[in-house]
Amino acid sequence: MRRVLVVGGGLAGTAAALDLADAGVSVELVEARPRLGGAACSYRRGELTVDNGQHVFLRCCEAYRWFLERVRAADLVEIQPRLSIPVLGPRGMRGRLYRDRLPAPLHLARALSVYPHVPAGQRLAAARAMLAMRRLDPSDPEVDRRSFGEWLEARGQSAAALEGLWELIGKATLNASAAQASLALAAKVFRTGLLSAAGASDLGYARVPLGDIHDRAAGEALRDAGVRVLPRTRVRAVALGGEGIEAFYAGGSRRADAVVLAVPHDVAARLVPAAAGADASRFVRLGASPIVNVHLRYDRRVTDLPFAAGVGTPVEWVFDRTAAAGCGGQYLAVSLPAATRVVDWPVEEFRRVFPGAVAELFPAARRAWLVEFFVTRERSATFLGAPGTAALRPGPRTGSPRVFLAGAWTATGWPATMEGAVRSGRAAAEALLNGPLV
Template identity: 55%
Template structure:
């Protein structure tokens, strides 16, 4: 009989681990406390729209997530740029663009930065100098994790204009925190991996399918077709060591398994894992949390032909705008989402107040929106969208292997070397599944 493994948590990390294990002939039971799968990346229905809980994007360098979609048969559900191009709005219909050429890295961005109209020429030269220095930093250097990105930028000639016009434009979206709050190590990883080391790495991919159709439902189908079991509304209360295996305690039953992938959030993992596993609740609690808020507007008619755009206007609360019309299944009009990372200031703001702020601002940034009636205005909020990716993060993130062989951790909060992203979640799932396979001997207990 094949080995039996429990995967606790049905987010992207848990789904990845479960699919990997099923590929090796392991009998998998996936346990999810909520009534749905997907974790922090899911879709829901609202007034005829299919809405993602948050706007997610990927880059060409997100190779493991893209490979997962290939396995699930949904890789065509990503609109991936042939060449990096980022429209940047400055207000009143004006804008700039950051783009790459077809040249080798790092020269592929030289012309784009030289022409980047969101910054004066003198500040573009500042950016060149800092980018050149950034290329020689090693994101794995523990010393970098003790510093903030903004402190390093300040020591390398950057000012408020370059922070707003370039560095934070990318750092806030990638790390869900301002450069002043971001770990230098993680910022170096983002900028080197995405922008400096490979010419095509930063090409932007935007989901053309709702997240549930892109990876959640296909992963569940993949698992079920290979003999796995999926149980929602099944919170795990405790995990206990039992011989070489484990006993999983639910509300009304116990399940004996040969291995466990713990793919729940860090606080839940620390609560239910055996003390012998070595998880420190206080240490994991210091990872903290950072929110993301999305403002959703459905207009009576189209107001922009841009699939997405960023803004660097110092007075604008808007960060990124995405056209979700086709993805959501809207037949007429236009559905835009404003994605707000590091959104502490908006987390508890009433919807009526957000409407008064963001509708006029969208009309300023997109003049065609002025005077166009809207059918819907609503807000989604993820209070714990990511962990706090500040200095000291690397020392807090646990490795996939625990002190108990056969119990592995998965989740974008673990030590993947990546920020808290879909790519990091997938990589963590692969790591955890690999450890479990080693423990059970390739599929046999």
Template identity: 55%
Template sequence: MSTDPAAPGPRGAAAHADPRRGGAVVVGGGLAGITAALRLADAGVPTTLVESRPRLGGLAFSFHRDSPAGPLTVDNGQHVHLRCCTAYGWFLDRIGGRELAPLQRRLDIPVLDARSRRLGRLRRSAAPVPLHLAATLATYPHLSPAERLRAARAALALRRLDPADPALDGQDFATWLRRAGQSPRSVEALWDLVGVATLNARAHDASLALAALVFRTGLLSAPGAADVGWARVPLGTLHDTLARRALDRAGVRVRTGLRVRGLGRDADGRWRLDTGRSPGAPPEPAATAVLAVPQDQAAALLPAGALPDPGRLAAIGTAPIVNVHVVYDRPVLRRPFFAALGSPVQWVFDRGAAAGLAPGGGQYLALSQSAAHADIDVPAAALRDRYLPELARLLPAARTARVRDFFVTRERHATFAPVPGVERLRPAAHTRAPGVYLAGAWCATGWPATMEGAVRSGHAAAHEALARLGHPHGDAPWGVGVRTTAER
């Protein structure tokens, strides 16, 4: 249910509504919505968060599986963050989860080539940028000496690009790499190795602006910017249990299992939610509404005239991620994770301890497959036939191990598609509807669709709302710099 935000309500009350009255309602319980709700509540705004699912966490969640290997708590997908993800770092601190998702002391990514069986490592030193990567690039076995030199030159050229330049958004990353002298092997072994995992797109499908942001910020902003962190507990522990506890302490009223079907204004100019036949009464009308939902849902909920070009949201495409889960009867991997080359396998993580696999119960590996257009509709049995032989090729111990469990999780719309031209489509947090704001990793944060981008979008929405309320507490709570000291 939508109304024209420019039209007054009954008796003209909407035209004179006081934005400081009526509190706030946040629709969507992912990282963007949780962040917006916490920031609003921390500033003293009475806030209600509404989520259609029975849990919080959005697309970074966990579920329980009765596996032949025993009960498991499974993440729908493997999510990592970097030291440069200062907003997500703030989020972890805010919910009390920093120690449960620690960062590496220093960047160290094992990279295994299935064709040659050679193991390379992408590491950093404590030297200043760009020398912090000089040693690892000089010895990286998956590139020739000439390719390493050209890669170093390309990295320096990337550092000179401005991701905010609109001209970069119209170009694809692969074309730029080719002009920078990068061979197909360099793209596979270096640029796509990082880019596919962070952008959810290969270089030929990725906006140069977003690629420049990823590489400039992650690899070329500070020595420790790309140090990798990941949850040592199920994502649900962080994004549902701890987040819900933090929201409760902040005074946010959380309503799960409540589907929002429309947004309209009442006689006092406040925004009210149409929750259809969902159980329980809808939240009280609010002066501020934050829509922290996927772009197609936001487009359906926004009042007429809220965006100058509502077709922009429909033009933002999505990209899939597939995760393959394998439980072996014995350990087959001696390190916490690795990236693969020359194989359909992309990244492999040991998730046994986090998932609650019983000691002596074998080993649980999760394969994270980004830009998974070719796999998203493939039956699990066919994916088993494809990926188990590849794991045996990469990990000799897997050749004699027995598979105790195999299953697949899929997110068809895992992220927005970071194609050239997408930046001009991504909307800002504010809309033309007074008191209505947008949040979500698909909004105009400048970041790709990551947990970092989601948190930044939630803050941006709260910042805009608090500014309209005349509240002084809307500044970003995290620093703009990147900590380079080792985590304790």
């Protein structure tokens, strides 16, 4: 194997390129955007450095933590010494999801026993459902064909428990409501992230703009590994021949012995050559789920919390990104996962709702001046992890030993997360390196 072309400079493509280069393969990486990072990047907006979305990870995310080490960016993130999520509600209601020193699954028992966002009479039922989740097998096709919401209803979970606990965690990790989500993907999140080990759920987040990690640090690591990076190069088609592949873009083409298509599923459906023998038409059936971010910049600090979740409020998750954005006052980013209901709202509707909702959670905002307000929308932020999704997600191999697939939408067993993206890239590299052409 002389040369591999990686199409896509998100986490999946970068991880694949690094593994291939580390194995001695000559790698070129092409990316349509001017920057690396894919859906986890940053850009400038006036005085602010804005993240494309609010991305967190857990201590159990071993592949993403490998990525941080590999691009020499582990010191740019913060991982909680012990899980602690402030959960805010209207009229000053405050709770906290946290773990104590007990082993799993008892490490969450104390927090659930006093958690105010689930009524006292329903907390035991919620704990029982959490334990029942441990007995589910995420790889079972029957589990994948059921909806998370249906399973919760069968276990007597009330609307209050659904909003105050299950949706709080599920929507943020699955980018789907419980009614929309595959039970298998939900089981993966809750079993691995909350129930497998006491420290698995400790939350990690970037202290800097995501671009500092996924673009700058990743780009330096790629160049140091000998990978040639070609930004602003949008591949329009890939042809498969007896001697290799040829990727066509505006103004030229690239030839290689093999290609890793680390692109979104709808793009992969167009680029996979018919001769590769993959049923690429099924990829588009994965659908898409949107994420909306509402950005509020104040002239002064309105909260000391680095992040918080919300219940009974339009503010589902809120992150303090002041230091990362490089601004004065305080800059809060409100993240709305699975945002189908609001993705088409005009900005004026967001402005009508969210400053007041934030002020209800953080009363100091009532005395602050809102310096800047804007909304960003990712209409196709992730695939939709609906029931039956597993049958639509391909592995890294196609019918050709020259064409490989990567991306958080492929069959990683994880929902569309940074962890899944890195796992997919490494799986594609491994499949290629173990293939007949090497």
